[in-house]
Amino acid sequence: MKETAGITRMKRPSSFAWGKFSLSLFFALLMFFPLYTVLIGGFKTKGQLLSDPFGLPQPWTLESYRAILGKSGVFWGFFFNSVFIAAFTILLVLVCSMAAGIALSKIQFRGRKVLFNYFIMGMLFPLSTAILPLYLQLRGLHLTGTRFGVILAQTAFNLPLSIFIFTGFFREISKDLQDACSIDGGGILTFAWKIMLPLSAPVIATVTIIILIQSWNQFLLPLLVLDDAKMYTIPLGVMQFQGQFTTAWNQIMAFITISVLPMAFFYFTMQKYVVKGLTAGAVKG
Amino acid sequence: MTWVSPGHIPSTVEDEGRHYIMKPLTAKGKASFQKHATILFLVAPAFILFTTFVVLPVLQSGYYSLFQWKGLGPLNNFQGVGNFIRAFKDRIFRIALYNNVKIVIFSLIIQLPLAFSFALLVARKKYTGSVFFRGLYFFPYVMAEIVIGIIWRFIYHPQHGLPTLFSQWFTADKMEIGLLGDTNLAFWAIFIVVCWKYIGFHMILYIAGLQGVPEELEDAAVIDGASKVQVVFHIIIPSIRNTIIISVFLCIVGSFNLFDIVWAMGQGGPVHSTETLVTYLYNFGFKRFAFGYGSAIAVIIFLICLVFNLFYQKYIVGEAQK
Known part of the structure; x- marks a missing residue:
């Protein structure tokens, strides 16, 4: 530390970057350490993981991955449920919020602002404040214990932010385009389908990623709604697996690694959209 | 309609x-x-x-929230504000509330300044690896809190975990340190995890804010003889004041809704020492089918968030109109 401070004072641009670099690297190692522990943990035998939890595997083994992904493995069921729930939530949110966004941005009608504010108000409500009556509501509709219970509730809670984003984006689409379209005889729906939809691709990507990550990581809602382990999503599955095999930490690590992989893939390939999406709620003002 | x-x-x-x-x-x-x-x-x-x-x-x-009710049958046991009084009289509820307040306070004085430092480290004057570091710092935010909680449970493992390992390096005796089993230390063990997860998120907010501060401004101040510290406190922080307010607000509202991490690391235990409002809501409302009482807790959480929300909306909207 002393050394880098000395170099910093010299104010040579390259050496200054070195000071920053070493400090960043130090923090990076701290931040990376838990990830490293999981990554390598899955490749160890149980005995090795417990005797040397943080060292490199010797030898590397795929035993725990085989146990989890193999024929009797528990992973695929949870994976399917997570994908199923995420896919339908994304689809429903996109359809509902884009449709509402079109009306709220491109059609003049009385009460439009009130209706917009009604939806946006939803951003004030954290899920936890509604969770008990929500459970009763779903029970009343016979949706408890079903994946669609989770899907519908998740969709509803994702609508405010999505409607906010889409309405804001649609407003920016030029009125001239709409006029040109209507001169050619196209109504609002034609305009939406032929012009607005293709223009919205980047916004759709952003919203999709927000919902995907939220749905993939959601725990409280499926915990309340789902009661059969066959329906469990990955977060519930990990928790249950961990409770059942308390000492099989190598398998738990392998389980965690594969469950995070899809998100890691999205994150590193579409980082721009992910970061934009996850901070979108922050700039609502 | x-x-x-x-x-x-x-x-x-x-x-x-x-x-x-x-x-x-x-x-x-x-x-x-x-x-x-x-x-x-x-x-x-x-x-x-x-x-x-x-x-x-x-x-x-x-x-x-105004009734005592098991979630079935008619709502006829009217309590008025009885549920709310009962909550504030309950020692465990007060622990939960106190824990939430503690998380907010220590997040504000430890987590956010750290996130700000991270932003300063990687946002200005690009150097080899700065984009990579940024990506790495943010990554925990993408992971499920439940998964994070379980990972850290292993790191804190009383027999094989990091604290025990450290103590065995530095002392001769085979002492076992179980942070999550200790009513005084479990809170802090969880707090570290919360910081680890959310630092990257706040860093990204600050980086976005810093983009609005021209680097020439800093350079000019340095030429005029200002120190790095002065630049940070007199130029950067005032310029990103709105970003800081947004970040503080999200930190507060997020803290009051903390559930998954706490749940994964001990479900509010040991002996309710790490209970938060939402784990309390789950443990004492949902699990016991006390829908009236649980709803009262939900209303309390809602009101707390609403107060901060109104402050925030008023402040940010007020600023925008200036």
């Missing part, structure tokens, strides 16, 4: 419309009907879902 009323047409056209009021099937009447049908068609799905699963439950929370 009352908002679909025919009063929207620009006045000149409307006057014309009145003329035809007895003949609704004219071109204009038809156009108007078509328009309202379109609006209904577009808005109804979102409106129905949002009302059924968000607005109604929130309102019901408020109503149920």
Whole structure:
């Protein structure tokens, strides 16, 4: 530390970057350490993981991955449920919020602002404040214990932010385009389908990623709604697996690694959209 | 739905419309009907879902909170504010509230300044690896809290975990350190994890804010003889004040809704020492089918968030109008 401070004072641009670099690297190692522990943990035998939890595997083994992904493995069921729930939530949110966004941005009608504010108000409500009556509501509709219970509730809670984003984006689409379209005889729906939809691709990507990550990581809602382990999503599955095999930490690590992989893939390939999406709620003002 | 009323047409056209009021099937009447049908068609799905699963439950929370109720049968055991009084009289509820407040305070004085430092480290004057570091710092935010909680449970493992390993390096005896089993230390063990997860998120907010501060401004100050510290406190921080307010606000509201990490690391235990408002809501409301009492807790969480939300909206909107 002393050394880098000395170099910093010299104010040579390259050496200054070195000071920053070493400090960043130090923090990076701290931040990376838990990830490293999981990554390598899955490749160890149980005995090795417990005797040397943080060292490199010797030898590397795929035993725990085989146990989890193999024929009797528990992973695929949870994976399917997570994908199923995420896919339908994304689809429903996109359809509902884009449709509402079109009306709220491109059609003049009385009460439009009130209706917009009604939806946006939803951003004030954290899920936890509604969770008990929500459970009763779903029970009343016979949706408890079903994946669609989770899907519908998740969709509803994702609508405010999505409607906010889409309405804001649609407003920016030029009125001239709409006029040109209507001169050619196209109504609002034609305009939406032929012009607005293709223009919205980047916004759709952003919203999709927000919902995907939220749905993939959601725990409280499926915990309340789902009661059969066959329906469990990955977060519930990990928790249950961990409770059942308390000492099989190598398998738990392998389980965690594969469950995070899809998100890691999205994150590193579409980082721009992910970061934009996850901070979108922050700039609502 | 009352908002679909025919009063929207620009006045000149409307006057014309009145003329035809007895003949609704004219071109204009038809156009108007078509328009309202379109609006209904577009808005109804979102409106129905949002009302059924968000607005109604929130309102019901408020109503149920006034009763003692098991979630079945008629609501007839009216309590008034009894549930709220019961909550504040409960020692465990007070622990939960106190824990939430502690998380907020220590996040504000440890987590956010750290996140700000991270942003300063990687946002300005690009160097090899700065983009990579940024990506790495943010990554925990993408992971499920439950998964994070379980990973850290292993790191804190009483027999094989890091604290025990450290103590065995530095002392000769085979002492086992179980942070999560200690009523005094478990809170801090969890707090570290919360910081680890959310630092990257706040860093990204600050980086976005820093983009609005021209680097020339800093360079000019340095030429005028300002130190790095002075630049940070007199130029950077005042320039990103709004970002800081947003970050503080999100940190507060997020802290009051903390559940998954705490749940994964000990479900509020040991002996309720790490209970938060939402774990309390789950443990004492849902698990015991005390829907009235649980709803009262939900209302308390809602009111706390609402207060900060109103402050925030007023401040940010007020700033924007200046």
